[in-house]
Amino acid sequence: MTQHSATAEHGHSIPGAAPVPAAVPRIALVGVHGFGERHLANLARLEEAGVLELVAVADPNPPAPGRLKDSVAVFPDLDRLLAAQSAANAPADVVILATPIQTHAPLALAALGAGMDVYVEKPPVSSLAQFQEVLAAADAAGRLVQVGFQSLGSQALPAIRSLVESGGIGDVLGFSAKGQWVRTKAYFRRSRWAGKRSLDGTDVVDGVATNALAHAVATALRLAGAHTMADVAAVETDLYRAHDTESDDTSVIRVRTAQGATLLCGLTLCAPEQLDPSVTLHGTLGEVTLFYTRDEVVITTADGERREAYGRTDLLENLLAARSTGAPLLCSLPDTGAFTTVLEAIRTSPAPQAIRPDHITWEGAGDDAHPVVHGIADLIERASKAQATFAELGVPWARRLPPVRSLTVDGTAVADYQDGSHIRAVSSPRPYLHPVRTLGGTVVTDHQPLDHVWHLGVGVALQDVDGVNFWGGRTYTREAGQYIWRPDHGSIAVTETPVEETAAVSGSPGRLRERLSWNGPDGAPVLAEDRTWTWAGVGPSVWSLSLEFALSPAGSKPVSLGSPGSNGRHEGGYGGFFWRLPECRYATVWTPAGSGEAGVHGSVTRWLAWAGKFDGGKDATLVFVAPHDATDPWFVRVDGYPGVGQSLAWDAPVIAEPGKPVRRKITVFVADGILATSDIDALINQGDPA
Known part of the structure; x- marks a missing residue:
């Protein structure tokens, strides 16, 4: 029942053990097989040192002949052990329970009722009700209960x-x-x-x-x-x-x-x-x-x-010391209340x-x-x-958490909208889209990946909003010249039900418009955002997703929108719109003016394309299209991790002033298969989405 012994396994020696009372404690062991074997070895060690005396064991399957001294009484169960000792007027002082989980509570209650201190293996009980019952019995009897979580020694x-x-x-x-x-x-x-x-x-x-x-x-x-x-x-x-x-x-x-x-x-x-x-x-x-x-x-x-x-301090030695000197138990029953609360949650799940x-x-x-x-x-x-x-990680064999809503194109789910409420505080909780899929079902986003667990699908995030981190993870500061952890993480939350929401049907785009509040670590609003998602089918294997957002100060003063780049990190100007891609084999990234991460990162072009094999080897292409007058550089990562963004503050902060919100827009074509540059030009010219 327990993964390792304490004293016996680690070879801790008896010198330095707590003083032993004049009367050597008499010990009874219930359960001599399985982990009970470990207790027998430990008891033999301590008995040889004169610390205790093993007087009885109980087990329906008796120990092998010669395993115990002739002076040790053997019983089939605790009831008969207690009855015999009561009749002989020679009760044990301490009973060790190394028995199946479901027997722990009733056996502990019986031992406490007989006036014995108890050492019970983990878990001490199998329900919160049993925990409270044993705790009350120990208090009423004035006896000690030590729980065998040896690691706590x-x-x-x-x-x-x-x-x-x-x-x-x-x-x-x-x-x-x-x-x-x-x-x-x-x-x-x-x-x-x-x-x-x-x-x-x-x-x-x-x-x-x-x-x-x-x-x-x-x-x-x-x-x-x-x-x-x-x-x-x-x-x-x-x-x-x-x-x-x-x-x-x-x-x-x-x-x-x-x-x-x-x-x-x-x-x-x-x-x-x-x-x-x-x-x-x-x-x-x-x-x-x-x-x-x-x-x-x-x-x-x-x-x-x-x-x-x-x-490591042996927990039985600690129990004996508590009996003789009043030393605190290292793993008393009350101190396993937190663990039992976890057990109860599992029991009732x-x-x-x-x-x-x-x-x-x-x-x-x-x-x-x-x-x-x-x-x-x-x-x-x-x-x-x-x-x-x-x-929450979206593991394929795990329970599926329902999204807040799904974005569909002619009845086909192409993206799930998550509200971010389950995201840890230091990852800057915020709404995002994940998974985003092609019309053929290929997933082209990732969230909470191992390399950057604060990357969340598709959304808007900034690392420096008047000193508040709305990106997640460590913050790059000019003073430190590096990334450091700071208690500066904000969160983004929808402030009301959607202002506008329609589904995408043939010939008509879907639209989700909402207002969001960017709140600092203290919960106070820093920015107000008006965000609109628009999506529509473009062809049998292509659909488009557009994002427009406007950031305004929540108060009457201007707000600085910055990035690691604006704080001194060379070419580290990420922040604003960001799309985290999943693992992608044979990734190719290009613009009208260049290709490869080095050729496109930091460039300003009308569009940027990413193609490769996703989701078990399925071909897909993403085409990111900026407005004609956009001046924000592309932020691109291919080798370290796959991601594409538009840098709102590449190397200098942008100021959002009252009455003058900072506005941005981007459109992404999501396509099954590998598109050529001519295909991309045709898509953009088809409707000039931005």
């Missing part, structure tokens, strides 16, 4: 807290936990309860986040400052499975703490290879990552990378959705067979960076 945790408090990684932007393990069919056949959400009407809540990689969740919560139920403001679940089970094996859990932090857990049991799980604190000046199974910390800043190894077989490859045979979800490592990395769920 790591001395790396206080070291990381000290590093963060000293400003070692700047301001914390968020937390992430990543776990990529391999679990075979045999893993889910090892017991009746494995892979079950419930068994015979009793909650089990087995799963990647609640059991197999529960330490990742618990450790991340602890580092995020979430201990109790009150420390959790919200939990969002996105649960999937590749195995033929009830429980989830590939999931994203997003937790928002009461202190305003966001924790994103990306976990799978369907990785191509088993990797050490980790928890990362993302800061404005660097990152600190804890590989909790080996108590190793990696600190990455502008000065480079350094690694530090730490010891809809059943995990099966991942389609075409997105899975099975490796191995028989009981050793295990599924590998295609591209899962990159998806977990992308989810962690974007603080987004698989569904």
Whole structure:
């Protein structure tokens, strides 16, 4: 049930352990197989050191002959163990519960009722109601309950807290936990309860986040400052499975703490290879990552990378110290309230959705067979960076989130309008179009890609609006001469229902006109925008999309619209209209005057074309057309990432004055197939769209 032992696995020695009371504690172990074997080894170590005495074990399947001392009583279950000890007037002081998840709460209640302190393996319970019941019983009995999240005994945790408090990684932007393990069919056949959400009407809540990689969740919560139920403001679940089970094996859990932090857990049991799980604190000046199974910390800043190894306090030793000296428990039951809140959210979530077989490859045979979800490592990395769920990322096997509205041409959906409400704050949430498709269905946009998770399909964004970042990510400043993280991110939101909305039908364009508010980090309006999308069919394989926007100061003073280019970054003048393309093979980009990224980036021409193979090898062409009098240079990236924009402030800011809005317009032809320059000229001349 737990991924590794604490003291026994790490070889921590007994010198330096807490003082032992005069009466050596008597210990009973319930469950001697599976993880119970680890407890037996640890108990033998501590008993040899004179710290405790193992007096009894309980398991319906007794331990092998010779495994225990003759003095250790063996019982088939806890009830008979308690009855025998009560009759002999020699009760154990502490009981360790290393049993199936669904038995934790009833066994803990029985032990507490008998006056024993409890060490219960994770997860401590299988519902929030059970948590509250066991918590009340412990309070009433005046007994201690330690939960077996061994990673919380790591001395790396206080070291990381000290590093963060000293400003070692700047301001914390968020937390992430990543776990990529391999679990075979045999893993889910090892017991009746494995892979079950419930068994015979009793909650089990087995799963990647609640059991197999529960330490990742618990450790991340602890580092995020979430201990109790009150420390959790919200939990969002996105649960999937590749195995033929009830429980989830590939999931994203997003937790928002009461202190305003966001924790994103990306976990799978369907990785191509088993990797050490980790928890990362993302800061404005660097990152600190804890590989909790080996108590190793990696600190990455502008000065480079350094690694530090730490010891670990055994949780049973800590429980014994708490009994004798009053030392605080490292993982008390109340301090797992935050984790139990996550468990409850998973318990009450809809059943995990099966991942389609075409997105899975099975490796191995028989009981050793295990599924590998295609591209899962990159998806977990992308989810962690974007603080987004698989569904929000638009992963093809994930649940589909409905768009705010769809743009259609003669009934064919060509673009989805997203309101951006799920986008993390430091990516500057804003409305955008994604996915945008050709009439043949080829997707020609990307959003929240791994290289720049703040790139959002097609829309309008600026990195410097009177010092507010409406682009997302780090900000380039003239003073720093580089990109730096600043708490300067704004957001763009629609202020009312659409002013005008019509659908595109044969011979008639569709139109969406709306008013938006560009709000600063404090929520105060900085700009007001009037935005209009217009779209129409052009031919059997081409449709057009036009965007017009006008930016006006929200108040009575002028507002400066700038870019990294206007702040000193050479040829870094992006901002305004921007189209993020997906991966594109054999990409070709050209204008009437040149070709290739070097030949078109920064140029001012009437049109710019991009052609290549998208979406699994389908040919498509995008033609970006500027108005006749446009002077904004094209911003183009091909090699680093695929993107095209019109630079509103190439190397100098543009000023929006009251009563004099900054206006821009662009039209894009979206075509199946590869267009030639003659085809492009014909399209533009056909209706002269700009």
